[in-house]
Amino acid sequence: MSDAKVDLGDLTESQQLALQQFTSMTDQDLESALPILQRSQWNVQIAIAKFFDGESSDPVADALASSSSAPPPRPAVHRETLINGSTSRPPTWTDSPNFHPAPRIVPQPEAQVTSRLSFILALLFTPFNILSRLLASSFGLFSHMFPFLPRLCAFLFFHSSTRAGSLRSTSNRRSLNPRDTAARFIREFEEEYGSSEIPFLECGYAQALDRAQKNLEFLLVILISPEHDDTSSYVRETLLSPEVVDFIKNPQNNIIVWAGSVQDSEAYQVSTALNCTKFPFTALIAHTPRTGSTAMSAVARLAGPMPPATFIAKLQNSIAQCSEPLERVRVARATQQADRDLRASQNAAFERSLAQDRERTRLRREAEAAKELAEREARERAETEERRLRNLEQWRKWRAGLLRPEPGPDVKDATRVSLKMPSGDRVVRKFAPDTDVEELYAFVECYDSLNPGSASADLTVKQPENFEHNYGFRLIDPLPPRRVLDLETGGTVKDRIGRSANLFVEEDVGEEDVGEEEGEEE
Structure with missing residues (x-):
């Protein structure tokens, strides 16, 4: 480091x-x-x-x-043998010369990269287009008549960049996206060889490679050439043999299968990446962390026709060679995933606890705010009531000083009123005939200030400011018919009462309470 x-x-x-x-x-x-x-x-x-x-x-x-610590390296041919007495470290499973990197290939359909010509250029190139199609059809006819021509051309132009163009010119196959290309291959395979039990992946090679790398599965890549003489026999006798199908479908082998025809662009690019020189070709690809950026390598390469037993034996040997390292990687990934799940559950529990704490804090703050609001309202009501009582007391003292004195014996037509107070006391007083009814109410309101046992009225007291006084009682004449001596009607004592009257002082109640009382009486 x-x-x-x-x-x-x-x-x-x-x-x-x-x-x-x-x-x-x-x-x-x-x-x-x-x-x-x-x-x-x-x-x-x-x-x-x-x-x-x-x-x-x-x-x-x-x-x-x-x-600096290892001895000088020996030639490759000496390191590959076990009898040369090499003192270097023993070869590991990733040092095998049979392991070749399996790059990730994402083909792009030609329909997406070719731009359409304008109408004028299309007319100019129409003769050349017709001529090229005629030549391609002629070459396809000759390839069917002389099967060795395609193989000869493929051999001569294997390392040339024009090989892709020559192969595409031999077939009139339409270029599709990888998923549709895989579906087309499966459909043509079943039409040619009947219903197959091999679980072909209906996706592109890149998606299959990603799935094998993610799930640590073995990817079996099968590449066939319909123009090859051994293709039909290889498929019928080897691939579709019961023992090979059972081996592939065995869940313990952990194999997924992707297949393609080299007539398609994607399969051809895969064959080039895997250095395929002979068809039919099969490659077993597995996760090998030390073999490059993709960490995927072809651990087995099976080229040409072979018996089912040989096919299965080679695959078993490669799977056995890679199973132990893959199991270690699986354990490491499982441990890593368990740590992630544990961390996620801890984070979720922490978030839930944090949410609960936030909710409790919110409820506590709301309760404190509600309590503070209630206390403030109660305090304001108490202050308001205290101010009202203080103003009422001041008003009573002020109004008591304005009351007219009781008429003497010389006033013959004075009105005698007997008042029964809420406390049970009965007060008898005379009022001048021209005294307003409000004076009678004021007398009752200020009776405590006029009570001989209390202090005399203070004429120096002023009327409280911003205070509207309301009488909280009514004067009732109990004689039938029962009537209320209200203030709204107004008038003098003589006009409303006459020479004398017995009145009750009754506390004023709302209209709803009066309705309830009348209902109870009924």
């Missing part, structure tokens, strides 16, 4: 977050994690993939260390 130190304070916030996520996922120290993140452009997913694929934290330093 490099000795260069990186100051964590110089890292940005996103880089520090990526470093924290990488170390929590891989349990690596900071000095080992920084080089991988720097080479991965601080992409956490790429760095984690590189780590679990076996990439060293510092490839340059590891290479220097291995070159």
Whole structure:
């Protein structure tokens, strides 16, 4: 590992977050994690993939260390044998010369890359287009008459860039997207050889490769050439044999199958990537972390026709060779996934707990706010009531000083009123005949201030400001018919009462309460 130190304070916030996520996922120290993140452009997913694929934290330093500690390398032919007495490390399963990288191929249909010519150019090139189609049809006819011509051309132009064009010119197959191309191959395969029990994947090669890499499965790639003489016998006698079908469908072997015809662009590109030189061709591709960026390699290559037993034996040998390393990768991925699930569950539990705390805090704040509001309203009501009582007392003292004195014996037509107070006391007083009814109400309201047992009326008291007084009682004449001596009607005491009257002081109630009382009486 490099000795260069990186100051964590110089890292940005996103880089520090990526470093924290990488170390929590891989349990690596900071000095080992920084080089991988720097080479991965601080992409956490790429760095984690590189780590679990076996990439060293510092490839340059590891290479220097291995070159300084290991003896001088021997020629390749001596390292491949076990009897040459080599002192180098024993070969691992990824050092096998039979393992070839399996790159990911994503073809693009020609219909998506070819641009249409304008109408004038199309007319100019129409003769050339008709001539090319005639030549292609003629070449197809000759290829059927002389089957060796396609193989001869393929052999002569195998390493030439014009081979793709020559193969496409031999067939009039329409270029489709990978999924439709796979569906077309399966349909043509079943039309030619009958219903097949082989579970062909109906997707592109790239999707099949991604699935095999993700699920750590063995991808069996089958490439056939309909123009090859051995294709029909190979398919009927080997691929569709019961033992091969049972071997492929056995879930313990963990095999998925993708097949294609080299007449299609995608299958041809796959054959070129896998260095296919002979048809029919079968390749077994598995996850090999130390073999390149894709980490997928062809661990077995079966070219040409062969008996079913040989076919199965070679596949079994390759699967057995790769099963143990793949199992280790599966365990590592399962552990990693378990850690992710545990971390996700912990995060979910933390979020739930945090949400509950937030909810409790919100409810507590709402309760405190409601309590504070209720206390404030109660305090305001108490202050308002206290101010009202204070103003009422001041008004009573002020109004008591304005009451007219009781008429003397010389007033013959004075009105005698007997008042029964709410406390049960009966008060008898005379009023001048021209006294307003409001004076009678004011007398009752200010009786406590006029009570001989209380202080005398203070004439210096002023009327309270911004105070509207309302009498909270009514004067009732109980004699039939029962009537209310209200203030709204007005008038003098003589006009409303006469010479004398017995009145009850009754507390004023709302209209609803009066209705309820009348209903109860009925």
